[in-house]
Amino acid sequence: MPRTHYDLAIIGGGSAGLTAAHLAQSLGANVLLIDKESLGGDCLHYGCVPSKSLIHVARVVQQARQAAQFGSMATYQRVDMAKISASIQGVIQRVSDAEKTYTEGVTVAFGHASFTSSTTLLLNNEEEITSRRILIATGSHPAVPQIEGLQTTGYLTNEDVFDLTALPESLVIAGGGPIGVELAQALGRLGTKITLIQGPERLLPREDPEVSETIAGILKSEDIDIITNARVVKAHHNGTKKVVTARQGMQMLQFEADELLLALGRQPNIEEHLNLEAAGVQYNEKGILVDEHLQTSVPNIFALGDVIGGYLFTHVASYHAGIAVRNALVPLAKKKVDYRVVPWCTFTEPEVARVGLLPVEAERQHKHVRIMKFPWSKIDRAQTANETAGFIKLVLAGNKEQIVGAHLVGAGAGELLGEIALAMQHRLTIKDIFNTIHPYPTMSTGLQQATFEAFLTGPEAASNRKFIQILWGKPTSYIRNAFLY
Numbered sequence: 300m301p302r303t304h305y306d307l308a309i310i311g312g313g314s315a316g317l318t319a320a321h322l323a324q325s326l327g328a329n330v331l332l333i334d335k336e337s338l339g340g341d342c343l344h345y346g347c348v349p350s351k352s353l354i355h356v357a358r359v360v361q362q363a364r365q366a367a368q369f370g371s372m373a374t375y376q377r378v379d380m381a382k383i384s385a386s387i388q389g390v391i392q393r394v395s396d397a398e399k400t401y402t403e404g405v406t407v408a409f410g411h412a413s414f415t416s417s418t419t420l421l422l423n424n425e426e427e428i429t430s431r432r433i434l435i436a437t438g439s440h441p442a443v444p445q446i447e448g449l450q451t452t453g454y455l456t457n458e459d460v461f462d463l464t465a466l467p468e469s470l471v472i473a474g475g476g477p478i479g480v481e482l483a484q485a486l487g488r489l490g491t492k493i494t495l496i497q498g499p500e501r502l503l504p505r506e507d508p509e510v511s512e513t514i515a516g517i518l519k520s521e522d523i524d525i526i527t528n529a530r531v532v533k534a535h536h537n538g539t540k541k542v543v544t545a546r547q548g549m550q551m552l553q554f555e556a557d558e559l560l561l562a563l564g565r566q567p568n569i570e571e572h573l574n575l576e577a578a579g580v581q582y583n584e585k586g587i588l589v590d591e592h593l594q595t596s597v598p599n600i601f602a603l604g605d606v607i608g609g610y611l612f613t614h615v616a617s618y619h620a621g622i623a624v625r626n627a628l629v630p631l632a633k634k635k636v637d638y639r640v641v642p643w644c645t646f647t648e649p650e651v652a653r654v655g656l657l658p659v660e661a662e663r664q665h666k667h668v669r670i671m672k673f674p675w676s677k678i679d680r681a682q683t684a685n686e687t688a689g690f691i692k693l694v695l696a697g698n699k700e701q702i703v704g705a706h707l708v709g710a711g712a713g714e715l716l717g718e719i720a721l722a723m724q725h726r727l728t729i730k731d732i733f734n735t736i737h738p739y740p741t742m743s744t745g746l747q748q749a750t751f752e753a754f755l756t757g758p759e760a761a762s763n764r765k766f767i768q769i770l771w772g773k774p775t776s777y778i779r780n781a782f783l784y
């Protein structure tokens with residue numbers, strides 16, 4: 300059997316594995332990247348890229364539907380789902396082409412890799428690979444819980460919903476996390492009647508409750524039925540229809556639709572043939588166990604991305620890649636993961652954007668917590684675009700009132716999040732943000748306005764006002780804004 304040696308072998312060519320391969324190769328390592336099917340992973344084929352493409356089409360359709368209120372006489376027609384799916388595949392192809400630079404200088408192999416020891420892999424049962432360091436970046440797949448009748452009834456997941464060639468007239472979506480909520484709005488806008496069934500008491504339960512409430516209100520206004528506190532427990536056929544039973548307290552509710560889509564969370568890809576046992580890599584049902592250096596129970600093997608659970612995002616998978624490659628190649632100067640500033644967005648319209656602590660978490664961890672809420676409608680650009688729904692909520696803590704959390708709902712809110720993340724990462728103050736000139740009129744001026752409002756209502760401005768009153772002997776309102784900063 301042929302035997303090949305590498306400095307670094309990476310199993311899984313998605314967001315984590317591709318970034319890691321690119322980085323390690325650029326540092327001069329001899330790298331092998333193995334994927335069981337194709338490069339790009341969930342994000343490219345069944346996740347971020349197709350979902351954001353579908354959301355874009357749905358937004359265009361919605362804008363056409365609403366155009367009459369601005370005097371445009373465009374009439375809304377039904378959509379051609381086959382054409383939409385084809386255009387999504389076109390986007391995937393273009394992003395995939397752009398990603399080809401990630402594998403320049405990297406040896407890429409397709410097929411199954413199995414551990415035979417902590418430093419050897421068997422590739423497709425025909426080639427032995429030895430590598431001093433190995434990264435596992437095999438990602439995750441949709442969770443499909445044991446629900447009575449589910450397998451015989453049939454269902455969609457994110458792995459097939461972007462290939463639909465005909466739009467179902469009605470759809471039950473099980474799960475009100477980011478996948479359920481994003482797809483509910485997008486498919487609803489294209490013309491499907493949506494019923495969204497969510498186990499917990501609110502949608503997007505990881506977000507601030509006011510965020511969940513705002514998004515639920517917007518979805519309801521778009522004629523989406525939302526059933527909360529209800530767990531899907533059963534599914535069966537009624538002719539060509541699918542009937543879903545959900546338990547809500549003592550009640551059993553039934554919903555009939557053409558299709559059922561599951562968006563019930565994720566499970567790590569740690570399938571049997573990887574043979575993690577042969578290497579001694581430990582894992583549980585949430586994923587491969589790693590320490591703060593992303594090192595597994597076997598010192599020369601690291602794991603990263605969705606397969607370790609936790610923050611299931613492409614940008615976190617890429618962040619992990621930097622840490623894992625460094626720790627694998629330069630073990631004497633290992634770096635720890637730092638999750639203090641992890642931003643994420645949910646791409647509803649308006650968007651949801653979050654970084655850092657929820658108010659309740661901040662109360663537990665800090666003294667002097669203050670919440671500042673600024674309405675999106677006060678942003679001039681939001682008024683000109685007729686996109687006024689939402690808010691910016693800043694969680695400020697400590698005597699210096701540092702931002703320890705931010706929760707946004709608003710048109711393009713995700714675009715503002717990078718600036719907040721940068722400020723938090725480098726422990727900048729709200730003054731640093733509003734003293735930076737922001738281009739007008741953009742949505743980003745909202746952040747400048749919100750931080751200025753936070754300052755004006757905060758302790759530093761209050762003591763400045765006292766000082767100026769003494770100095771000038773004037774009522775504070777007279778000179779209020781001029782000398783504060």
Ligand SMILES: Cc1cc2nc3c(=O)[nH]c(=O)nc-3n(C[C@H](O)[C@H](O)[C@H](O)COP(=O)(O)OP(=O)(O)OC[C@H]3O[C@@H](n4cnc5c(N)ncnc54)[C@H](O)[C@@H]3O)c2cc1C
Binds near residue numbers: 340343439
């Ligand atoms: C519908 C949806 C929308 C999403 N939207 C966003 C978003 O907007 N923003 C965001 O940040 N995140 C989003 N995510 C999450 C994001 O897709 C994942 O966090 C990201 O893909 C994780 O990257 P990864 O490299 O860990 O795994 P993946 O990208 O899934 O890559 C894993 C790779 O490993 C391969 N593999 C698996 N098992 C083996 C094996 N045994 N041997 C060899 N190869 C194997 C797979 O073929 C795959 O190519 C979304 C997810 C979904 C499902």
Ligand SMILES: NC(=O)c1ccc[n+]([C@@H]2O[C@H](COP(=O)([O-])OP(=O)(O)OC[C@H]3O[C@@H](n4cnc5c(N)ncnc54)[C@H](O)[C@@H]3O)[C@@H](O)[C@H]2O)c1
Binds near residue numbers: 478529646
């Ligand atoms: N914009 C983004 O960044 C984005 C978009 C989509 C997905 N993702 C990632 O993908 C991951 C998975 O998303 P998801 O929405 O599938 O999972 P999720 O775990 O966030 O949400 C699933 C929801 O379904 C509920 N649920 C579970 N069983 C149920 C049942 N039987 N009946 C009714 N409800 C039930 C859960 O309580 C949960 O609230 C997320 O954690 C996220 O990190 C990110």
